[in-house]
Amino acid sequence: MSHAIALPEVRVPSNEEAEQALLGAILVNNRAFERVADFLRPEHFHDPLHQRIFAAIAAMIDRGQTANPVTLQSAFERQGDGGRDEVGYLAELVGNVVTVVNAADYGRTIRDAFLCRQLIEIGFDMIETAGRPGVDKDAAVLIEEAESQLFELGERGGALRPVLSSAEGVEAALAATERAWRNRGQPLGITTGLADLDAKLGGLLPGLYVLGARPSMGKSALAFNTIMLAAARTGARVLGFSTEMAAEKVSRRHLAAHTGIPADRQAQGDLTDEEWCRLIDAKAELGALPIHLDDTPGVTVSHIRRTCRRHKRRHGLDLIIVDHLHRMRASPQAEKQGETAKITEITAALCSIWKEFQAPVLLLAQLNRGLEMREDKRPSMADLRQSGSIEQDADVIAFLYREEYYLSRTEPGRRPDESDDKFNERYERWTRRSDEARGIAEIIIEKNRDGPIGTIRAHFDGPRTLFSNLYRDHGNA
Ligand SMILES: Nc1ncnc2c1ncn2[C@@H]1O[C@H](COP(=O)(O)OP(=O)(O)OP(=O)(O)O)[C@@H](O)[C@H]1O
Known part of the structure; x- marks a missing residue:
């Protein structure tokens, strides 16, 4: 049985005096407009007349004209929406100006009141949709929508993403080139910790990066222990989703990378006093890094999106790592349709996530067992399961390969009819190849949209x- 709850009466936040004071200040001295132009827009004003006045002022100043009560009044009249009392009102605004120094403060007050009004609207929307009987969306969708609205409001103050003119686009591109020129020698994006990889990719930039490999090749080691640590050491705020390994295990590997004490020995507690000291020192250093881990098993993309939004609000977010694609869950419909539909849905959603957060998303992927039947086990695009959508959506696709892994599992044994010489020759060849492959990994970049x-x-x-x-x-050479 449902029962009604009475909602408190809410006063709509607005600040009439700040709106008047700011408009008056700008009309007295157009330079005051510059102090608010970056963050204030007409719709932030509560009074519709103030919205119109501010829009007209902005348009005139944009055209290089002076905005004052006289020029504004004629602009209103030309547009056919001027009225006699506006003349008086504009003069009154100017007449009441005490100072133009506080323009930025007035602007922020006006914008804050606008954001509060938007918050109230979102709040009422939430109450209305969640409380409507027979509501046609489930709770998870309603939460997702509410979070999305709040995120938009928090990020952009409810503003639309600006559409860039060609001139603005070229200017932004040149500004980026200038930044790159100043930092030449450094990757443009977030470092991977591997200089040769940074050189090929330019570091990790906003986009979808897919790293594929067979199990035990070291995907998680590359993503969590190498890239995550290197990026965080340069101050990048990293959020990792580990569907396979518990967060505690990832952290133990971080400690192993930092101290050289293998994770399995840490887990067994088999340590000398000196090693204990190293671990305690490492705790302080690693604990200060901007790294967060979510080890929820079988995550969905909406879980990732929600967690990223919350994380960005609280801590900031520069790099997202997801381990791994084939352990994620898609919507019930896509899951029902099969693996291809599932992967297509997930990669498209991860694309929208990097766009929303303007951050690189590094996605790990498990490869088909089929490649192990081949003589050359170096992976290629065809080994990505249901690779169509991955090929299309990813900006970079790379594979990890270690010959050492296979060689260490194929130590030759003597064949029944084999002579000593033949066996020794085969064994020597294997030893030589193993020596050459020891400690070497290959990162094979098969797709690189911009490089x-x-x-x-x-x-x-x-x-x-x-x-x-x-x-x-x-x-090594
Ligand atoms: N203490 C250790 N000594 C030597 N090698 C180790 C040790 N701990 C882990 N490794 C090696 O690290 C590799 C595991 O890497 P990782 O778990 O990152 O692989 P992965 O590609 O993510 O595989 P999976 O998908 O199975 O998790 C294995 O090859 C393993 O042999």
Whole structure:
């Protein structure tokens, strides 16, 4: 049985005096407009007449004209919406001006009142839709919609994303080029911690990055231990979704990467006094990094979006890592339609997530077992399961490959009819290849929307579950 609740009477927030004072200040001195032009728009005013006056002032100043009661009045008359009492009102606004110094404060007060009015509207909408009997959307959808509205309001003050003119677009592109020129030698985007990879990709920029590999190749090690740590050390605020590994295990691997004490030994508590000290020192250093982990199993894209919104509001957000695609859940309809529909829905949604947050999304993906039947087990695009939508939506697709992994599992045994010489020769070949492959990983970039493709090599340290630069850090040629 449902029962009615009485809602409190809410006063609509507005500040008539601030609106009048700001308009008067701008009419006395048009320079006051510059102090509010970046964040204040006509719809932020509560009084419709003030909205019209502010819009007219903005248009005149944009055209390089002076806005004062006389020019404004004639502008209103030309538009056919001037009235006798406006002349008097504009003069009154000017007459009551005490100072033009507080223009920015008046502007912020007006905008705050607008945001509060918007909040009230969203709140009433929520009450109305959630309380309507026979509501046609389920609670999760209503929460998603409310969060989306709040996020928009928090991020852009309810403003529409600006449409850029060609001139503005070119100016933004040149400003980015200038920033890049100042930081030449540094990646444009967030560092991956691997210099050769940064050189190929320009670091991680807003976009969808897919990293595919067979299990145990070190995908999670590359994403969580190498990229996450390197990015966070440069101040990037990272949020990781780990569907496979508990957050505690990810953190234990962070400690392993930092101290060199393998995660399995930490878990067993088998440590010397000196190692304990290293772990405690590492705790302080790693604890200060802007890293957060969500280890909810089987996450949906809406869970990721909601968590990112909340996270961005509280902590800021520069990099999102999702481990991994094939452990995520899609909508019940897509799940019913099969794997292709599921992957298509998830990659499209992750694309909209990087666009919304203007941050790179690094998505890990498990590859088909089929590639292990091949002589050359280096992965390629065809090994991505249901790869169509991934190929289309991803800005970068890379694969991780370590020959060492396969060689260590195929130590030759003597065949029944094999001579000593033949066996020794085969064994030596295997030993040579194993030596060459030891600690080496290949990152094969098969798609790079804005840059070159190709393979880079890195060093893999198993006990630390950490990748590092091959040449610089290890001197391998
Ligand atoms: N203590 C250790 N000593 C040596 N190697 C280790 C140690 N701990 C982990 N590794 C190696 O790290 C690799 C695991 O990496 P990771 O879990 O990142 O792989 P993955 O590609 O994400 O695989 P999965 O999808 O199965 O999680 C394995 O090859 C494992 O042998």
